[in-house]
Each structure stands twice: as structure tokens, then as C-alpha cells.
Amino acid sequence: MTESTDGRPVLVLNAGSSSLKYQLVLPESGAVRAGGVVERIGESGSDVADHSAALSAMTERLRADGVDLDDVPLRAVGHRVVHGGPEFSAPVVIDDGVLDRIRQLSALAPLHNPAAVIGIEAARRHYDVPHVAVFDTAFFSSLPAPASTYAVPRDLAAKHSIRRYGFHGTSHQFVAQATADLLGCPLGDLRQVILHLGNGCSASAVHGGRAVETSMGLTPLQGLVMGTRSGDVDPGLHAYLAREAGMTLDEIDTLLNKKSGVLGLSGVNDFRELVQRVDAGDEDARLAFDVFVHRLKHYVGAYLAILGGADVLVFTAGIGQHSAPVRAAVAEGLAELGIVVDSALNEERSNEARVISPDGSHVVVAVVPTNEELAIARQTADLVG
Numbered sequence: 001m002t003e004s005t006d007g008r009p010v011l012v013l014n015a016g017s018s019s020l021k022y023q024l025v026l027p028e029s030g031a032v033r034a035g036g037v038v039e040r041i042g043e044s045g046s047d048v049a050d051h052s053a054a055l056s057a058m059t060e061r062l063r064a065d066g067v068d069l070d071d072v073p074l075r076a077v078g079h080r081v082v083h084g085g086p087e088f089s090a091p092v093v094i095d096d097g098v099l100d101r102i103r104q105l106s107a108l109a110p111l112h113n114p115a116a117v118i119g120i121e122a123a124r125r126h127y128d129v130p131h132v133a134v135f136d137t138a139f140f141s142s143l144p145a146p147a148s149t150y151a152v153p154r155d156l157a158a159k160h161s162i163r164r165y166g167f168h169g170t171s172h173q174f175v176a177q178a179t180a181d182l183l184g185c186p187l188g189d190l191r192q193v194i195l196h197l198g199n200g201c202s203a204s205a206v207h208g209g210r211a212v213e214t215s216m217g218l219t220p221l222q223g224l225v226m227g228t229r230s231g232d233v234d235p236g237l238h239a240y241l242a243r244e245a246g247m248t249l250d251e252i253d254t255l256l257n258k259k260s261g262v263l264g265l266s267g268v269n270d271f272r273e274l275v276q277r278v279d280a281g282d283e284d285a286r287l288a289f290d291v292f293v294h295r296l297k298h299y300v301g302a303y304l305a306i307l308g309g310a311d312v313l314v315f316t317a318g319i320g321q322h323s324a325p326v327r328a329a330v331a332e333g334l335a336e337l338g339i340v341v342d343s344a345l346n347e348e349r350s351n352e353a354r355v356i357s358p359d360g361s362h363v364v365v366a367v368v369p370t371n372e373e374l375a376i377a378r379q380t381a382d383l384v385g
């Protein structure tokens with residue numbers, strides 16, 4: 001942890017229902033003064049009763065890491081908020097009205113927004129500095145109407161704010177710019193297909209820095225196969241399960257969000273373990289890997305069509321940055337579309353942004369690390385000045 005010369009840090013908070021991730025970031029240099037996660041909030045037997053106690057625990061841990069928040073005055077706190085609904089298309093300074101709106105948006109993101117609200121309330125009590133909400137949906141508020149509109153009756157959609165919102169926007173936006181920097185090419189000139197493959201997975205098509213398609217929808221359940229989420233299924237599955245398996249709506253929601261995806265197919269959701277099982281000849285793991293890759297190819301093909309061809313295909317997040325077998329499998333058989341991966345470059349281990357396609361490839365294939373905390377810190381600092 002280097003000492004700063006470039007001003008006051010931004011505290012970035014990502015509050016989940018039972019965890020609080022934190023990072024103290026100097027937005028200009030990107031230096032991280034400290035960071036960590038407080039877990040098991042509110043669980044039985046845990047010392048951390050609620051999010052307010054989690055912030056106290058965080059303050060203690062920061063002190064143990066040599067950072068006393070009384071001596072290192074904060075510039076602002078940046079909060080990751082999953083759902084910004086129809087109105088939040090950019091970061092916003094949080095006041096009581098904004099907090100109320102984020103609370104109301106819990107109907108659209110019942111698994112995510114309530115925790116963010118509790119985290120924001122606790123942090124506003126603890127830190128008397130500007131608080132900024134950075135929304136996971138904001139980057140995709142630019143989706144053209146044909147991409148954001150579901151083919152359901154328009155009055156119903158308007159009444160209930162039903163549209164494709166997209167998520168992981170902070171990451172896709174950061175990676176789009178970082179890829180342009182890597183290639184030494186203006187962002188405005190690039191057609192990019194970006195694959196964010198972490199615990200949650202999403203794809204985007206970005207044209208000239210503007211998002212024109214993404215795989216997630218009204219909720220973060222749509223699209224790619226994920227660790228525990230099914231991604232795309234026939235919408236008829238819900239009614240079928242209700243009728244044939246006697247399941248309630250909540251049970252179906254839990255099934256598709258928490259028990260499906262790679263976990264549901266193979267019994268494990270950590271991708272490292274999945275790949276180990278594939279190598280050991282486990283057939284369930286093999287099928288999970290193949291379904292994961294098949295869905296990815298489906299979206300890559302779709303986005304090449306949406307963009308009228310791509311200049312670059314980008315892999316990011318835990319799986320995208322670290323799993324050479326996934327990258328190789330996605331590119332396999334796509335040479336006619338201009339997508340080729342150089343196996344030696346692909347196998348190289350590195351935490352740096354890098355190109356893994358051969359020189360002169362029609363489509364550049366790149367691995368570009370995401371950094372959502374830094375993106376949130378920068379957007380927060382830009383807003384509060």
C-alpha cells in the first residue's frame with residue numbers, strides 16, 4: 001500500500017445482503033490504500049449484527065492495515081447500486097429523495113437493492129461526506145429501443161417499467177475504454193464484443209463507446225449461463241414448473257437464480273473446480289462447460305450481426321481473465337468470422353491487459369482486466385469534484 005501524493009481517497013462500498021466489500025481508492029493514480037470484505041453480516045453466531053456494525057468492523061480493519069479514517073479524510077463514498085431503473089442513467093449524489101427511489105426500485109432487484117439501501121443508510125450515518133450511487137444499469141441506458149424492448153403489450157410494460165436494463169455496466173464501460181487504450185485506438189472508432197465472465201456473466205456489444213446490446217435484461221438472470229443462474233430459458237418454463245412440479249413463484253425464482261447454471265448442471269459453481277473435474281473426466285462437468293461455451297458462442301455470433309462485424313472480442317472478469325480453456329473453446333471454429341486465438345499467447349499467465357490473437361487478425365481478441373472499484377471511485381470523484 002503506497003502512501004498517496006494525489007489527494008484524498010474515495011471509499012468504495014459494495015453492500016450485499018450478508019457482506020460488505022470495501023476499497024479505499026485514490027482515483028487519479030488508481031492506487032488502492034486498503035480493501036477487504038466483512039462477511040456473515042446478521043448471520044447467527046456472527047459478531048457483525050448489521051451493516052452499521054459492518055462499517056465499524058471495516059473501520060477497525062482499516063486501522064489494523066495502517067489506515068485511520070480520522071487521519072485520512074475521505075473525499076466521498078461511492079456506492080455500487082445494482083438497479084437504477086428507468087431514471088438513473090448516470091451516477092448521482094445521494095440525498096433522501098434519491099435513497100427513496102433506490103428503495104422503490106427494490107421491486108425490480110429484490111435480491112440486490114435492499115442491501116444497497118441498508119449499506120447507504122449506515123454509511124451516511126458514519127461518514128459526513130458526499131455519497132454517490134453508481135448504477136450497474138447506467139451504461140446500458142443507451143440501448144436502442146429495438147434492443148431494450150420486450151415484445152409484450154406496451155401499456156403493461158410502461159406501467160411496470162418492464163424493459164431490458166442490463167447489468168455489470170460499470171465493468172463493461174471500464175473495459176471498453178481500457179481496450180481502446182490497449183489497442184491505442186480511439187474508443188469512438190471501435191466495435192467491441194465484451195464478455196464479462198465472473199460469478200455473474202454478461203455479454204455486451206459496444207459501438208464507438210456506446211452500448212447497443214447486452215445479454216442481461218429486466219433482471220440479472222437473462223442471458224449467459226452463470227455460476228448459479230440459468231441464464232436464458234424458455235419463458236414458458238415458469239408456467240410449466242408451476243403446473244407440473246407444483247412449484248411456487250418464489251421457489252422457481254430461487255431455482256433459476258441460485259441452484260441452476262454451472263452449479264445445477266455439475267454440482268460445483270467455482271469455475272476452477274469445474275475445469276479440474278472436466279480434466280478428470282467428469283461427464284456432468286463436461287456438459288456444464290460445453291453448455292457454458294455454447295451459449296457464449298451464440299451471443300458472440302449474435303453481436304457480430306448486431307454490430308455488422310467487430311474489431312475486437314474482449315474477455316474480462318475472473319473466468320474471462322484466467323481461464324485459457326474457455327477462451328480457446330469460444331474461439332474454436334470461428335476463423336471464418338475472423339476470430340482466432342494464438343494458443344501460446346492464450347496460455348500465458350498475466351494480470352495485464354493483452355492481445356491473444358495472432359498479428360494481423362481480422363478481429364483482435366484481447367484479455368482486459370476489469371476494475372469496478374476503480375471505475376466507481378473515478379465516477380464518484382468526477383461527480384463531487
Ligand code: AMP
Pocket residue numbers: 197198199200227269270271272273275317318319322323
Ligand atoms: P469474479 O466474479 O470476477 O470474481 O469471478 C469469479 C469466477 O472466476 C469464479 O467462477 C472463479 O472460479 C473464476 N476464476 C477465478 N480464477 C480462475 C482461474 N484461474 N481459472 C478459472 N476460473 C477462475
